[in-house]
Amino acid sequence: MRNVNQKILIVEDExxxxxxxxxxxxxxxxKVDAVQNGEEAxxxxxxxxxxxxxxxxxxxxxxxxxxxxxIQLDWPDVAVIIMTAFSSISSAVEAMKLGAEDYIGKPFQLDELAITVEKALERRSLRREVKELRAEVRERYNFSNLVGRSKPMxxxxxxxxxxxxxxxxxxLIIGSTGTGKELVARAxxxxxxxxxxxxxxxNCSAIPETLLESxxxxxxxxxxxxxxxTRRGLIEExxxxxxxxxxxxxxxxxxQVKLLRVLQxxxxxKVGGRxxxxIDVRFVSASNRDLExxxxxxxxxxDLFYRLNVVPVRLSxxxxxREDIPLLVHHFLRKFADQHNEPVRRFAGEAMRILMTHTWPGNVRELENAVEHALTMGSGETLTVEDLPTSVTASERDIVDEALLDNATLAEVERRYILRVLEKMEGHQMRTAHALGIDRRTLYRRLRQYGQGSDKNNEDGRSKGDVLKKGGVQVKASSL
Ligand SMILES: Nc1ncnc2c1ncn2[C@@H]1O[C@H](COP(=O)(O)OP(=O)(O)OP(=O)(O)O)[C@@H](O)[C@H]1O
Ligand SMILES: [Mg+2]
Known part of the structure; x- marks a missing residue:
C-alpha cells in the first residue's frame, strides 16, 4: 500500500x-484531518x-x-470521494459528473471505504506520473522555442x-528557407x-549596399x-x-572587406569617421546557400568565411x-489556440497523413502557415484535408521533389506521373492520354506494364472509376 503516507481530509458534520x-x-x-463543514475544508x-x-x-x-x-477549480490534483445516503443516489451521479473520483453509499462497511480510498489514490498517483512524464517529454523536445525530437534536432x-x-x-548557420535559422540565432x-x-x-539582402554600410x-x-x-551603427547598438x-x-x-576588419x-x-x-559583440550569421x-x-x-564559420551549424x-512533424503541428496548434484563447484543435487522420508526407519546400515556416490556414478555414473541432491549403494537398506539384527524395529512375517518375494524371482525370483513359500527349495505345501499354490495364472497361477508354452509380442504377460516365 504505497499510498498510505498521504494526507486525507474528512469533511463530516456528524x-x-x-x-x-x-x-x-x-x-x-x-495522515488524517477532519473538519465539520465545507468552509473549514x-x-x-x-x-x-x-x-x-x-x-x-x-x-x-x-x-x-x-x-x-x-476543489475541481482550485486543487484539481486532489481526489474527492463523496459519501451519500442510498436514498439520494442521483446526487452521487451528479457528483461523478462534476468530477468526483468515486462515491460510497451510507451506510457502508469501513473496509469497503478503505478500498475505495486506496483505488482513488492509486488512480491519482498514476495521473500525476503521466502528467510529469508529459512535462518531461515537453522539456526534452523543446529548447528556446525550438521544437524537435529527431536526431538532427x-x-x-x-x-x-x-x-x-x-x-x-x-x-554560421546554414539552412534552407524556413528551417529556423533566426530561431537558432536567438537561441x-x-x-x-x-x-x-x-x-x-x-538582413544583409534587404538593404541597399550604400545604406547597409552606414x-x-x-x-x-x-x-x-x-x-x-552622427549616428551609431547597428553593430555598436x-x-x-x-x-x-x-x-x-x-x-x-x-x-566583406570591411566586416572582416571588424571581426579581426x-x-x-563610422562611415566618414576617424x-x-x-566593440564587444558576438557575430552569428546565416545563409540559405552553401557559403563554401x-x-x-x-x-x-x-578569410571572412573562416572568421564567421568558427562553429558551423547546419539545419536539415x-x-x-519527418518525425518532428507531429510535434511541430501540435506546437503550432497550441500556439495559435493560446493566441486566440481557444481550446486546442486537432487534425483528422488523413489530414495528418498528408502533413507527414508533404515535401515542405518552405520547411517549418510552410508547415506553420498550413496549420494557421487550416485553423482559419476549419469550423469543427477536427481539422480535415479540405481545411489544408491546396499547395499542400495538390500532391502533383511535388512529384519531382519526391523523386529526388528517393533517387527514382526516369522510368519510375514516368510511372508515377502517368498514374497521378490518371487519378486526376478520375480514371478516364482517353482524357489521360490526351493530357499526357500520347496516344491511347501507348497509355494502355504502359498501364498494363504497371499492372493496371487489363480491365475490360479500359478497352473503350474508361476504367472502373467512370462507372458511376446514379439512383441505384449503374450508368456509364459517357452517357451521363
Ligand atoms: N524547430 C522549430 N520549432 C518551432 N518553430 C520553428 C522551428 N523552426 C522554425 N520554426 C518557425 O518557423 C518559422 C521560420 O523560422 P525562421 O524565421 O527562423 O526561419 P529561417 O531559416 O530564418 O527562414 P528564412 O531563410 O526564410 O529567413 C518561424 O515562425 C519559426 O518560429
Ligand atoms: Mg530568416
Whole structure:
C-alpha cells in the first residue's frame, strides 16, 4: 500500500462518524484531518497539501457538491470521494459528473471505504506520473522555442548550448528557407551570458549596399549627402550582445572587406569617421546557400568565411526529419489556440497523413502557415484535408521533389506521373492520354506494364472509376 503516507481530509458534520473515520484511517497509517463543514475544508486545503478529500454530500452551509466544484477549480490534483445516503443516489451521479473520483453509499462497511480510498489514490498517483512524464517529454523536445525530437534536432540543441557557452565564438548557420535559422540565432543569444544585452538582427539582402554600410557601422555627420547627424551603427547598438547577420551570402565584396576588419580587430569605424570604437559583440550569421561553394566560386572571401564559420551549424530540411512533424503541428496548434484563447484543435487522420508526407519546400515556416490556414478555414473541432491549403494537398506539384527524395529512375517518375494524371482525370483513359500527349495505345501499354490495364472497361477508354452509380442504377460516365 504505497499510498498510505498521504494526507486525507474528512469533511463530516456528524461528530461520531467523524471520529470513527479518523481513528480508522489513522490506524491504517494515513495522515488524517477532519473538519465539520465545507468552509473549514477550504481553509485546510489552502493551508496544506492534501491528496484526498472524503466529504459527506449533506453539510451545513456549503454543500458537498459545492465543495467538490471548488476543489475541481482550485486543487484539481486532489481526489474527492463523496459519501451519500442510498436514498439520494442521483446526487452521487451528479457528483461523478462534476468530477468526483468515486462515491460510497451510507451506510457502508469501513473496509469497503478503505478500498475505495486506496483505488482513488492509486488512480491519482498514476495521473500525476503521466502528467510529469508529459512535462518531461515537453522539456526534452523543446529548447528556446525550438521544437524537435529527431536526431538532427536533438544534436542541434547540444550544439546551440555549446556555442552559447563560448561568449565570443562566431557561428554560421546554414539552412534552407524556413528551417529556423533566426530561431537558432536567438537561441544562441538567449542562452548565453549576453542575454541581457541586445540581439540585433540585420538582413544583409534587404538593404541597399550604400545604406547597409552606414547601418552596420554608423556614420559621421556630413559623411555623405543626407547625413545630417552622427549616428551609431547597428553593430555598436548591439554592444555586449549579439549581431545576427542574415543572408550574409549577399554581402558585397566591399562590405566583406570591411566586416572582416571588424571581426579581426574588434573595432568599428563610422562611415566618414576617424575614431576606432572597441566593440564587444558576438557575430552569428546565416545563409540559405552553401557559403563554401560561394568561396570556391570566388564570390565570398575565404578569410571572412573562416572568421564567421568558427562553429558551423547546419539545419536539415523538414522532409529529412519527418518525425518532428507531429510535434511541430501540435506546437503550432497550441500556439495559435493560446493566441486566440481557444481550446486546442486537432487534425483528422488523413489530414495528418498528408502533413507527414508533404515535401515542405518552405520547411517549418510552410508547415506553420498550413496549420494557421487550416485553423482559419476549419469550423469543427477536427481539422480535415479540405481545411489544408491546396499547395499542400495538390500532391502533383511535388512529384519531382519526391523523386529526388528517393533517387527514382526516369522510368519510375514516368510511372508515377502517368498514374497521378490518371487519378486526376478520375480514371478516364482517353482524357489521360490526351493530357499526357500520347496516344491511347501507348497509355494502355504502359498501364498494363504497371499492372493496371487489363480491365475490360479500359478497352473503350474508361476504367472502373467512370462507372458511376446514379439512383441505384449503374450508368456509364459517357452517357451521363
Ligand atoms: N524547430 C522549430 N520549432 C518551432 N518553430 C520553428 C522551428 N523552426 C522554425 N520554426 C518557425 O518557423 C518559422 C521560420 O523560422 P525562421 O524565421 O527562423 O526561419 P529561417 O531559416 O530564418 O527562414 P528564412 O531563410 O526564410 O529567413 C518561424 O515562425 C519559426 O518560429
Ligand atoms: Mg530568416
Amino acid at each position: 461528530a461520531p462518524m467523524c471520529e470513527l473515520l479518523m481513528t480508522f484511517f489513522s490506524e491504517k497509517g494515513y 477550504i481553509r485546510q486545503l489552502e493551508e496544506r497539501d492534501c491528496a484526498l478529500v472524503i466529504t459527506d454530500i449533506k453539510l451545513p452551509g456549503l454543500s458537498g457538491l459545492e465543495l467538490l466544484a471548488r 536533438q544534436q542541434l540543441f547540444e550544439v546551440i548550448k555549446r556555442i552559447a557557452a563560448r561568449r565570443d565564438a562566431s557561428a 544562441i543569444h538567449y542562452n548565453s551570458d549576453r542575454k541581457n544585452a541586445p540581439f540585433v538582427p540585420i 547601418e552596420l557601422f554608423g556614420h559621421q555627420r556630413g559623411a555623405f549627402t543626407g547625413a545630417h547627424e 548591439a554592444q555586449g550582445g549579439t549581431v545576427f547577420l542574415d543572408e550574409i551570402n549577399t554581402l558585397s565584396q566591399n562590405l 580587430e574588434r573595432i568599428v569605424r 575614431e576606432n570604437i572597441p 561553394d560561394a568561396v570556391k566560386r570566388g564570390e565570398f572571401r575565404q 530540411d523538414l522532409k529529412d526529419r
